[in-house]
Amino acid sequence: MALTSARLLTRTVHEKWICAHSLTLRPLVCINKAAFYGEYRRPGQAQDRTPPWKKIRFSFAKGVQGIRKHFGLLKDEAMERWVGPQGRPLIEHMLEQTRVQWEFRGPESLEQWLVSTDREIGGRSEAYLKLGRNDSACMLYGTLCSTPPRDGETCYSGYCTLRSRQLLSSFDRKKNIDWSSFNTLYIRLRGDGRPWMINIAAETYFSHQKDDLYNYFLYTRGGPYWQDVKIPFSKFFLSSRGRIQDNQHPLWLDKVSTIGFTLGDKADGPFQLEIDFIAVCNDRAHTEEFAYEMYKRNPEV
Amino acid sequence: WILAWMGLEINTMAIIPLMAQQHHPRATEATTKYFLTQATAAAMILFASTMNAWTMGDWNINQISHPLATTTVTLALALKIGLAPMHFWLPEVLQGLNLTTGLVLSTWQKLAPFALILQISQNTNPALLTTLGVMSALVGGWGGLNQTQLRKLLAYSSIAHLGWMIIILQFMPALTLLNLTIYITMTSTMFLSLKIMTSTKINSLALAWPKTPTLTTLIMLSLLSLGGLPPLTGFMPKWLILQELAKQDLPITATIMAMSALLSLFFYLR
Numbered sequence: 302m303a304l305t306s307a308r309l310l311t312r313t314v315h316e317k318w319i320c321a322h323s324l325t326l327r328p329l330v331c332i333n334k335a336a337f338y339g340e341y342r343r344p345g346q347a348q349d350r351t352p353p354w355k356k357i358r359f360s361f362a363k364g365v366q367g368i369r370k371h372f373g374l375l376k377d378e379a380m381e382r383w384v385g386p387q388g389r390p391l392i393e394h395m396l397e398q399t400r401v402q403w404e405f406r407g408p409e410s411l412e413q414w415l416v417s418t419d420r421e422i423g424g425r426s427e428a429y430l431k432l433g434r435n436d437s438a439c440m441l442y443g444t445l446c447s448t449p450p451r452d453g454e455t456c457y458s459g460y461c462t463l464r465s466r467q468l469l470s471s472f473d474r475k476k477n478i479d480w481s482s483f484n485t486l487y488i489r490l491r492g493d494g495r496p497w498m499i500n501i502a503a504e505t506y507f508s509h510q511k512d513d514l515y516n517y518f519l520y521t522r523g524g525p526y527w528q529d530v531k532i533p534f535s536k537f538f539l540s541s542r543g544r545i546q547d548n549q550h551p552l553w554l555d556k557v558s559t560i561g562f563t564l565g566d567k568a569d570g571p572f573q574l575e576i577d578f579i580a581v582c583n584d585r586a587h588t589e590e591f592a593y594e595m596y597k598r599n600p601e602v
Numbered sequence: 603w604i605l606a607w608m609g610l611e612i613n614t615m616a617i618i619p620l621m622a623q624q625h626h627p628r629a630t631e632a633t634t635k636y637f638l639t640q641a642t643a644a645a646m647i648l649f650a651s652t653m654n655a656w657t658m659g660d661w662n663i664n665q666i667s668h669p670l671a672t673t674t675v676t677l678a679l680a681l682k683i684g685l686a687p688m689h690f691w692l693p694e695v696l697q698g699l700n701l702t703t704g705l706v707l708s709t710w711q712k713l714a715p716f717a718l719i720l721q722i723s724q725n726t727n728p729a730l731l732t733t734l735g736v737m738s739a740l741v742g743g744w745g746g747l748n749q750t751q752l753r754k755l756l757a758y759s760s761i762a763h764l765g766w767m768i769i770i771l772q773f774m775p776a777l778t779l780l781n782l783t784i785y786i787t788m789t790s791t792m793f794l795s796l797k798i799m800t801s802t803k804i805n806s807l808a809l810a811w812p813k814t815p816t817l818t819t820l821i822m823l824s825l826l827s828l829g830g831l832p833p834l835t836g837f838m839p840k841w842l843i844l845q846e847l848a849k850q851d852l853p854i855t856a857t858i859m860a861m862s863a864l865l866s867l868f869f870y871l872r
Binding site: 391481482595 | 744
């Protein structure tokens with residue numbers, strides 16, 4: 302009896318030892334390849350393991366067309382260097398105080414924009430982009446649905462976004478926009494009273510900055526009248542993957558990549574936003590450099 | 603060579619915290635790019651000096667004689683100072699820094715590599731030096747066209763001036779030293795003037811005339827001096843270099859250098 306109890310006790314201790322060590326013998330770091338290499342995996346679905354060589358769609362005609370296009374762009378870039386910065390005379394750059402960056406005046410202007418919704422992750426929101434009346438504005442419209450997709454992972458849903466495409470120069474090199482002469486964003490739009498978020502993406506270097514955006518709120522008025530929105534760039538705050546960062550810094554305007562508008566106000570139903578143009582201007586009366594305090598984490602006391 | 607390499611590494615490590623003190627991602631990016639390029643160059647220097655010691659049995663700086671070692675150390679020092687075609691890091695790094703750190707990077711950080719360049723000048727490959735010099739002058743002139751950011755403009759100006767310094771190194775190192783001294787003086791003037799005006803773009807210079815006419819005049823004179831316009835000081839080294847090149851029967855090289863100086867003068871005058 303005593304021997305059986307001792308054996309039981311030893312077994313119990315031994316099992317506990319194995320159990321405890323099996324917890325520590327698990328890998329201490331789970332290497333998530335997606336986090337390191339930025340591969341997107343749609344929630345609820347397995348990662349795409351197709352090897353890169355199987356994704357190639359070779360076409361000789363397209364190749365020749367691409368070579369002609371890119372060498373043409375390269376030649377244009379070399380020629381416009383003799384004219385001035387960005388192909389415009391320097392006097393124009395020195396004297397300009399406003400610049401219309403995007404305006405919607407024809408079907409080709411819509412090709413510079415990307416519309417996406419939570420449909421990509423299995424949601425049920427819809428969004429469409431079309432030209433308004435007389436080809437004078439663009440209309441982003443659709444329906445928001447905040448029902449999350451039933452994939453076992455996603456908890457929240459219900460967003461739509463309109464984002465400008467990354468500008469590309471010859472050979473698909475990224476081209477950035479230089480807004481350093483300006484300090485205010487000027488948008489003429491007509492909304493339906495819903496709150497939007499303006500997102501500006503700047504050129505980044507490190508991989509952990511790839512989801513960095515500079516955001517500010519856009520409250521639209523419903524109604525037949527157009528709304529002129531002027532937002533100084535000093536008001537934009539930094540966020541990463543949708544989360545506001547503690548370490549804030551101002552947006553540097555010499556390498557802006559894209560601008561976007563996001564709707565995610567958790568209100569199901571139709572929405573509509575018309576945009577006439579998106580411009581930048583230099584408001585001489587606005588001298589603020591950055592609107593937020595740059596907190597020092599763990600300050601010395 | 604070991605002590606020289608250690609000095610270069612300490613020099614790099616010392617400036618890194620100064621560059622990153624701004625706590626902005628662009629400053630961190632500039633610091634990272636600077637560190638990577640300088641570390642690569644330092645590794646190449648160590649490799650070349652070790653190779654020379656292995657083959658020739660000599661660690662003296664001015665006794666480097668193995669052709670491959672000499673070429674490697676020349677390219678490494680060119681990468682250190684930002685000579686074309688190893689210049690791509692310089693405009694981006696300067697753009698990410700504030701004006702004071704940019705001043706240190708453009709002036710003080712050139713002294714140590716140049717000290718080594720002057721010591722190995724007798725053993726370097728003449729064709730390589732000529733190629734580096736001509737390419738730097740051309741790239742500095744071409745790249746500076748249409749720059750609206752003053753720091754990038756000064757970076758391309760730096761590349762062009764380094765080209766002038768390198769091309770005369772094989773014939774008269776004293777002229778290289780003279781050019782370096784005058785370049786440091788003029789660049790320091792420019793950076794300090796821009797710092798007083800807190801301007802980093804061409805637009806803000808255009809508006810400076812009514813606010814600070816004296817300083818604006820000084821900046822204009824400094825820019826013309828950088829461009830090598832007589833009778834300003836910056837004309838002297840260019841003139842002497844062209845004279846020396848002509849004496850060495852290199853009229854084509856001298857012509858190309860003079861043409862590239864015109865390119866630089868064009869964007870200075872803007």
